Amino acid sequence: MHNARFRHLLAVELDKRACATLLRNKALAFDSDAAPPTHLDDRWPLIEGDVHKVDFTPWRGDVDVIAGGVPCQPWSLGGAHKGYDDHRNLWPELFRAVRETRPLAVIAENVKGLLRPSFKPYYEYIINELKAPFEQRGEGEDWRDHQIRLVSALETEASDLTERYDVTYHLVNAADYGVPQVRWRVFVVAFRKDLGVGEWNFPEPSHSELALLHAQDSGEYWEEHGLRPRPESVAETLPPFDGKTERWRTLRDAIRGLPEPVGVKEENPPWLHHCFWPGAREYPGHTPNDLDLPAKTVKAGVHGVPGGETVMRKDDGTIRYMTVRETARVMTFPDEWRLEGPRGEQMRQLGNAVPVRLAETVADAVAETLRRNRGSAELGGRPDDESLA
Numbered sequence: 001m002h003n004a005r006f007r008h009l010l011a012v013e014l015d016k017r018a019c020a021t022l023l024r025n026k027a028l029a030f031d032s033d034a035a036p037p038t039h040l041d042d043r044w045p046l047i048e049g050d051v052h053k054v055d056f057t058p059w060r061g062d063v064d065v066i067a068g069g070v071p072c073q074p075w076s077l078g079g080a081h082k083g084y085d086d087h088r089n090l091w092p093e094l095f096r097a098v099r100e101t102r103p104l105a106v107i108a109e110n111v112k113g114l115l116r117p118s119f120k121p122y123y124e125y126i127i128n129e130l131k132a133p134f135e136q137r138g139e140g141e142d143w144r145d146h147q148i149r150l151v152s153a154l155e156t157e158a159s160d161l162t163e164r165y166d167v168t169y170h171l172v173n174a175a176d177y178g179v180p181q182v183r184w185r186v187f188v189v190a191f192r193k194d195l196g197v198g199e200w201n202f203p204e205p206s207h208s209e210l211a212l213l214h215a216q217d218s219g220e221y222w223e224e225h226g227l228r229p230r231p232e233s234v235a236e237t238l239p240p241f242d243g244k245t246e247r248w249r250t251l252r253d254a255i256r257g258l259p260e261p262v263g264v265k266e267e268n269p270p271w272l273h274h275c276f277w278p279g280a281r282e283y284p285g286h287t288p289n290d291l292d293l294p295a296k297t298v299k300a301g302v303h304g305v306p307g308g309e310t311v312m313r314k315d316d317g318t319i320r321y322m323t324v325r326e327t328a329r330v331m332t333f334p335d336e337w338r339l340e341g342p343r344g345e346q347m348r349q350l351g352n353a354v355p356v357r358l359a360e361t362v363a364d365a366v367a368e369t370l371r372r373n374r375g376s377a378e379l380g381g382r383p384d385d386e387s388l389a
Contacts (some may be wrong), residue, residue, distance in 0.1 A: 001067055002026070003356070004363035007037050007389045008044035009059055012051050018349050019048040020340035036062070040387045051093045056100035063103040064370055064388040067363070068094060069354055070110050091126050098133045102162055104374060105366050106130065106190040109354050112171055114186050121147075127167050128154060130190050134163040161194035168200050172358070175294040176205035178246070179355040180254035181330045183297045187362055195373040203365045211247035213238055216292070225252060230292075251312060252291040254329040261323050272338055273324035273346060280311045280321045288313040289322070295330045300351030310347065324350070332357040 002008065011027060013019050023029070027046035037045065047054055070090050091108075098106060114123055125143055128150040129135075135153045137146040158164040167190040174183035191197040215221040217238060219229045261268055261276035268274045282288055288311040289295045298310065310322045322330075324339060324346045332355045339346040367388055 001065070001359065001363050002040070003360045004367045005040055005387045006065060006067075006363060006367065007040055007042065007387045009036055009062060009389050010056075011044045011046045012054055013046065013048060014050055015349075015352075016048075017341040017345045018352070019046060021338070021349060022046055024338050024340055032058075051090060051097075056097045059101050061102065062389060063101040064374075065105045065107060065363075065366060066094070066097055066101065066103045067107040068109075069352070070094060070108055091129075092137070095129055095133045098130070098165075099136070102192070104192050104195060104370055106165065106188070107362060107366060108188040109359075110186050110188070112184040112186055115171065125150070127169065127188070130167050130188065131165055132158070132163070133165070158193070162192060164193040165190040166193055166197055166200065168202070170202040172202065172205075174355050174358045175209070175248050176207055177203070177358050177361045178207050178249055179294070179330075179332055179357050180249035180251055181295045181298060181355065183355060183358075185354070185358070189362070189366065191369065191373075195370075197369060197373055200369065203361055206245060206361075207248050208245040209248050210239060210241050211243075211245050212250070214241045215247045221247070221292075225256070248294050250292050251289050251295045251330065254295065255322075255326045258323075258326060258329070271325055272335065273328065273343075274326070275323055275343070277321040277323070277343065280319050282311065282319055286311075288319045291315070295322075298327055298330055298347075298351050300348045331355050 008026075010030065011022065013022060019027075022044070023046065027044040030045040030047045034045070037043070068090075094106070094108060113119070122143065125147045128147060129137075132150055132153050135146075135150055137143065167188065169186055169188045171184065171186050174181055174185065187202070189200055189202070191200060212221070216230070222229045258271060258274060259268060261274050263276060264278055265275050280288075290313065310327055311319050312322050312326075313319050324343060325335070327347060327350050328337065328339070329335075331350050331353055333350070333353075334356075339349055341349070370388060
């Protein structure tokens, strides 16, 4: 969001280690008596605590975008799949924040497990509640009954367009947007109806697997990395390539320029978090990353060990764990970003994050739409400067 020129008026995070990381890099502890950020490079006010206890009404009329990664565990294919019954289901809190601030736009990210057939009714309910967040769920009302009321309300035009949103959702692969990782995620994007945006189109993919295969087939990819061509890595025949996209970025691309880590659990200055970690293994269902493909999805926890599947096969055929810095590269974090906590907690933070480059792509597109349409909305006297909030 910052890279897309959004000023952070407030960040809310419960996890202790994630808060420590934010404070170390960009944030400062929220002070209700302090002046709000007015410049893009002001530090981000951070509330370290439970979002259920945060009152967002002081920011009403000042917010262009609410953005959040709603906890994925209730919906993840690797989780317990409790969905709406999971206490970590924070969609209701997102809707409350929308009601209390009336932002011009909303961006929410989640795992593709949210689209599973078993969750489809609740997912449709989520979309409808975001379309009409002021049609509030009553105390003790079952969400299914609320859904019936929402469907009925959405059949009529709202008298106040600032209380309705145009909502779209998109299933995307991060690799198609320049992230060196296959990572499928759902983005829900909403614009307030008084903006007149209507149906919003997600950015077109900028990278493709076919472009990578053609670059490897032609030898261009191998030449770029100073390697001998490996024709066996590409199928004998490839579909034609129109040249409209860049090639997928691979793990080899991501870690380019990093030295091989030396010394067990020892830092390798000037690189942050670039420590060799012993004990890498492979077995059925736990196979290494291929250097010449995008990395597998970075996960927050595997078999109880955060980052446990983050293993790579080197050119000599041996395997080792990827370092935290290499994993951060795969998540497109800048090299100067410092992660707090022991290795397991650092990897957990990376697995829970949104790849920076993918988030920036979405934020840029939303910012462009807002700058193009915000003149038609009631802005409450906010200055129309270069940065958004």
